[in-house]
Amino acid sequence: VTAARAIDALIVAAVPADADWMVTALRRAAFTPRWRRVATEPEFVDRLTSDLDVILADSRLPSFGAGRALEILKTRDLDIPFIVVSGPIDEEIAVSYLEQGAVECLGKDRLGRLGPAVARALAQRRLREALRTAEAALHESEKRYRLIAENVSDGIFLIDAEGCLVFGNRSLEEIAGFTMAESLGRPIFSLLTRDAAVAAMARLARAQAGESVPRAFETEIVRKDGSTVWVEAHITSVMKDGRMTGRLGVVRDISGRKRAEEALRQSEKLAAISSLAAGVAHELNNPLTIITGRTELLHRQLKDDPLGLQVEKLAQAATRCTRIVRNFLALARPHPPERQPTSLNGIVRDVLELLAYPLRVDNVDVTFDLAPDLPTLWADPHQLHQVAVNLITNAHQAMRDAPLPRRLTLASRSEGGRGWVVLEVADTGPGIILSAEGHHVETAEHGAVALEKLRGGHYDLIMSDVRMPELDGPGLYRELQRRHPRLCRRIVFLTGDVLGPCRTELVGTTAPTLSKPFALGEIRRVIETVLHPEPPAPAREGEPHQ
Amino acid sequence: VTVRAHVLVVDDEEGVRDFLRELLDMLGYDATCTATAAAGLVAARQREPDAILLDLSMPGTLTGADALTSLARYAPVIIVTASVDLELGRRLLREGAFDYVNKPFDIERLTMVLAAAVEHGRAR
Numbered sequence: 001v002t003a004a005r006a007i008d009a010l011i012v013a014a015v016p017a018d019a020d021w022m023v024t025a026l027r028r029a030a031f032t033p034r035w036r037r038v039a040t041e042p043e044f045v046d047r048l049t050s051d052l053d054v055i056l057a058d059s060r061l062p063s064f065g066a067g068r069a070l071e072i073l074k075t076r077d078l079d080i081p082f083i084v085v086s087g088p089i090d091e092e093i094a095v096s097y098l099e100q101g102a103v104e105c106l107g108k109d110r111l112g113r114l115g116p117a118v119a120r121a122l123a124q125r126r127l128r129e130a131l132r133t134a135e136a137a138l139h140e141s142e143k144r145y146r147l148i149a150e151n152v153s154d155g156i157f158l159i160d161a162e163g164c165l166v167f168g169n170r171s172l173e174e175i176a177g178f179t180m181a182e183s184l185g186r187p188i189f190s191l192l193t194r195d196a197a198v199a200a201m202a203r204l205a206r207a208q209a210g211e212s213v214p215r216a217f218e219t220e221i222v223r224k225d226g227s228t229v230w231v232e233a234h235i236t237s238v239m240k241d242g243r244m245t246g247r248l249g250v251v252r253d254i255s256g257r258k259r260a261e262e263a264l265r266q267s268e269k270l271a272a273i274s275s276l277a278a279g280v281a282h283e284l285n286n287p288l289t290i291i292t293g294r295t296e297l298l299h300r301q302l303k304d305d306p307l308g309l310q311v312e313k314l315a316q317a318a319t320r321c322t323r324i325v326r327n328f329l330a331l332a333r334p335h336p337p338e339r340q341p342t343s344l345n346g347i348v349r350d351v352l353e354l355l356a357y358p359l360r361v362d363n364v365d366v367t368f369d370l371a372p373d374l375p376t377l378w379a380d381p382h383q384l385h386q387v388a389v390n391l392i393t394n395a396h397q398a399m400r401d402a403p404l405p406r407r408l409t410l411a412s413r414s415e416g417g418r419g420w421v422v423l424e425v426a427d428t429g430p431g432i433i434l435s436a437e438g439h440h441v442e443t444a445e446h447g448a449v450a451l452e453k454l455r456g457g458h459y460d461l462i463m464s465d466v467r468m469p470e471l472d473g474p475g476l477y478r479e480l481q482r483r484h485p486r487l488c489r490r491i492v493f494l495t496g497d498v499l500g501p502c503r504t505e506l507v508g509t510t511a512p513t514l515s516k517p518f519a520l521g522e523i524r525r526v527i528e529t530v531l532h533p534e535p536p537a538p539a540r541e542g543e544p545h546q
Numbered sequence: 547v548t549v550r551a552h553v554l555v556v557d558d559e560e561g562v563r564d565f566l567r568e569l570l571d572m573l574g575y576d577a578t579c580t581a582t583a584a585a586g587l588v589a590a591r592q593r594e595p596d597a598i599l600l601d602l603s604m605p606g607t608l609t610g611a612d613a614l615t616s617l618a619r620y621a622p623v624i625i626v627t628a629s630v631d632l633e634l635g636r637r638l639l640r641e642g643a644f645d646y647v648n649k650p651f652d653i654e655r656l657t658m659v660l661a662a663a664v665e666h667g668r669a670r
Contacts, residue, residue, distance in 0.1 A: 285628030289650040290561040293569065296653050322650050 007118070009035040010047050012057035012069050021111055022056050022085060029115015040064050045072060052080045053125075054118050059086035059097070070100040079128060081121030085114070155231070155251040159188045161244055163204050175231060175253050177223030188249075193220045193228055207237050208244055218254065226478060230258040281325045288325065292318040323357055342381045344412055344421055345370045351388040352410070355396070359408065362400055369411035374421055388423070395427035402428060437524070447471025451479055454487070461530055462491045463514075477511070489533070492526050551664045554595035555579040556586035556613070557626070558604040562649075566599065573657060575664075582606045583613035590620040597644075597663040602627040602634070611638060618642040622663040626651065 009026065011019045019037040026033045038044045041064045055073070057066040066084045073082060084097045084105045094105040103124070104117040149156050155172030159165055164187050168180050176183070176191055189197035196219040203213045216234045223229060231251040238246040295315040302308035352359075352366060359366060377384075392408065399406040409426040434441045442457075444450040446468040453459075462480075466473035473493050480487050493513040512526050553575045555566045563579040570577040578593065580586045583604055590598070600623050602610040610625065611634070617623050622644035625635070635646045644666065645659045 282628050285649045286559045286562055289628070290559075290565050292650045293565045293653060297569065297572070318650075326648075 005031045007031050007033050007053040007122070008051055009033045010044075010052050010055045011035055011037045012039070012044060012055065012064070012066065013037055014039050014058060014060075018058050018085075018108075021108070022114060025111040025114040026118065028112070029119065031115060031118065041068065041072070044069055048072065048076060048078070050078055050080075052078075053122060055080055055082045056114070056118075057082065057084055059084050059089060059093075066097060066102070067100065070097065070102060074101055079125055081118070081125055083114070083117055083121065085111070153252075155249075155253075157188070157249050157251070158238070158246055159249070160246045161208065163187050163189060163201070163247075165191075166246065172251065175229060175251060176221050177225055177227075182224075191221055193222055196220045203235075204247070207247065210244075219251075221251075226474070229253055230255045278329055281328050284321070284325050288318065288322055292322055320357065320361070339378050339380050342377045342379045342384060343374070344377055344384065344423060345372075345374055347381060347384050347388055348410055348412065348423065351385060351392060355389065355392055359392075359396055362396065362406065363404060364396060364399055364406045364408050367407060367409045369409060371413045374412055374414050377421060388425075391423075391425040395425050399427050434523070434527075447473065447476035447479070450476060451483070454480075454484055459487065460490060461527060462487060464491060464493055466493055466495045490530055492530055550574060550576045551596040551668075552576045552578065552593060553660065553664075554586060554590055554598045554617075554621070556581075556583055556598065556604070556610065556617075557601040558582065559601070562601075569653065569656075573660070575660075583608040583610055583617075587613060587616055590617060595621045596667045597621050597660055598623045599626045599660075600624065600643075602629055602638075614638060614641055614643060618644075621667045624659055624663055626656075 007026075009023075011022055013019045013022070016037060019035070023033055023035055036047055038047055044064065055069065057069050059066045066082075066086070070082060073080065081104075082102045084094070084102045085108060086094070086105065087108050089107075097105050103121045106113055106117060149169040152169070153171055155175045156167075156169045157165060157172050158167040164185055165180075165183050168176075168183065173179055178191070183191065189200050192200055199217075200219065203217075206213045215236060216232065218230060218232050221229050221231055230253075232254045233249055233251045235247050235249040237244045238248050292315070295311055295318050299308060299311045299315050302311055348368075348370060356366075392410075395408050399408070405428070407428050409424070411424040411426070413422050413424075414420070415422055439461075442453060442459075444453055447464070448471040450462065450464065451471070454462075462476075464473045464476055468476075471479070477488065477491060480491065488511070491511045493511055495513050512529060514522060514526055551574075553570050555563055555570070555577055557563050557566070557579070558581050560581070563581070567577045567579055578589050578595065580589050581604075583600075584606060586598070586600070589595075598617050598621050600610045600614065600617060602625060604610055610627070614623055614625075623642070625638055625643050625646045626649060627635075627646075628649040629635075639646060644663045647656055647659060
């Protein structure tokens with residue numbers, strides 16, 4: 001063996017001859033020792049440095065021996081193999097040296113074994129060093145990964161083969177709204193919306209079966225507060241011995257992008273619809289010119305003729321068509337968004353002028369309660385105009401089939417404290433319809449008020465808007481689940497989002513929905529389904545009629 | 547006997563032309579009707595009108611807006627259009643249109659505007 005065997009040895013021995021024996025033994029074992037002998041504690045302490053490869057100590061020193069030397073070595077953070085070389089000693093004492101940390105205890109008569117003992121000790125030390133280095137490297141890399149995991153804005157998680165959460169970083173907590181303490185061990189699917197969970201389970205099953213599944217997809221998380229957030233997920237399988245042992249995922253919050261996309265889709269759709277409709281309306285103007293013009297001429301000619309009355313009706317209808325087309329074109333014309341000083345009351349009056357005729361035709365009385373001291377708004381008058389038209393048109397349509405009186409109240413007021421200007425559009429809508437049908441109806445302006453009322457009374461049916469301040473429709477539903485589970489099957493949602501996604505899906509209800517505007521027949525049908533969900537059982541004889 | 551004023555109607559919709567021809571006759575005007583702007587220019591050269599009712603969107607290479615300046619040399623031009631492009635309307639008024647009437651129009655209003663245009667044309 002010709003390995004580099006130069007070693008630094010510290011020899012603790014009372015007399016030089018003892019040291020010489022040991023050095024000779026080392027040389028015989030092909031070591032080239034650089035060595036120094038110490039005989040006292042101060043000398044030993046002085047020479048005890050980290051570049052030593054081995055300490056060889058005679059056990060029998062008068063003042064300072066192997067035992068004390070071991071004690072001192074132990075107090076230092078040094079990994080130096082310590083070999084005791086002794087005369088004939090008790091096995092017990094030898095064992096005690098080993099217990100104190102000596103790697104070997106040799107008899108002086110067996111110095112031939114010193115070389116191999118040192119070689120073994122050095123090999124073990126190298127192994128320990130390698131382990132320490134590896135541990136330190138592992139610790140470093142773990143620290144690095146932890147640093148990355150905890151500081152990226154993407155959520156990172158690990159699930160086991162069953163899909164249960166094993167690890168999640170801080171960003172995942174933020175995105176999902178759950179702390180890890182709450183969600184560790186939970187199936188990852190329980191964090192998703194129902195549709196998303198079904199898709200995720202299918203994906204996991206395919207991954208477990210060894211099929212390849214798309215690594216990137218979009219999915220929807222339900223946060224602790226019940227709100228949902230769209231994320232883009234990248235998931236890879238963690239494999240061990242050819243088996244999938246888990247899945248590693250990275251999720252990124254894309255709800256902002258989703259909202260923007262949805263808004264864009266909506267506005268593109270609306271733009272397409274309005275330009276198409278504007279084209280149609282425009283085309284209608286030519287034939288309408290002929291119809292209105294000719295009926296007017298006819299009317300003049302038939303003034304005293306009984307047929308004149310019929311022509312007058314024609315003229316009225318034609319005029320109404322003209323107004324509809326004109327109002328429509330005024331709305332459909334796209335305006336680039338532009339803010340300017342705007343009077344809310346002025347807009348309300350303008351819109352009402354535009355819609356006065358159809359409202360009058362349906363016998364809707366309009367009451368104004370406009371605050372005179374309203375501050376001027378810095379807003380886009382065309383958009384506000386559209387908002388007002390939509391609100392009033394919705395109210396109008398809600399009342400169309402309602403019994404008289406049909407009243408539309410338009411109230412504006414300033415909430416100076418909050419810097420708001422408020423426009424309220426109130427109609428005598430479905431409440432009145434239901435009253436007319438013989439039901440007892442109470443109204444609440446939002447979910448929180450509804451809950452108050454529910455606490456104090458008995459109700460058979462709840463009709464709830466989806467979007468409301470304070471507590472919205474889905475929020476109300478969740479509260480019902482908690483407080484009045486019986487009423488969960490007695491709720492009907494009213495929604496105005498014909499084009500948008502229906503929010504009731506998000507709370508996972510199968511509650512029926514009515515799209516505004518709704519016809520009387522539709523309301524009757526839905527009430528019937530909700531109040532009498534089962535097909536009527538055959539009447540039994542002898543049972544009293546209610 | 548007063549000479550009946552002459553009104554040139556340029557409109558591609560036959561129904562509208564027929565109606566305007568009858569209306570103008572009832573109102574005491576002589577009417578010449580053409581279906582294109584180009585034909586309108588020819589007709590205006592042949593018999594100078596006292597007022598012109600001009601549609602904007604018409605088939606052919608020449609739109610009403612293109613023909614406006616040329617036609618306005620003969621008589622006051624009233625734009626009669628189904629378009630609700632207010633910008634275009636404003637531009638045409640700046641470019642010399644006498645007035646702007648939206649289809650479908652109110653007969654009273656058209657009668658008044660036409661009378662004013664004829665009077666204006668005769669005065670100049």
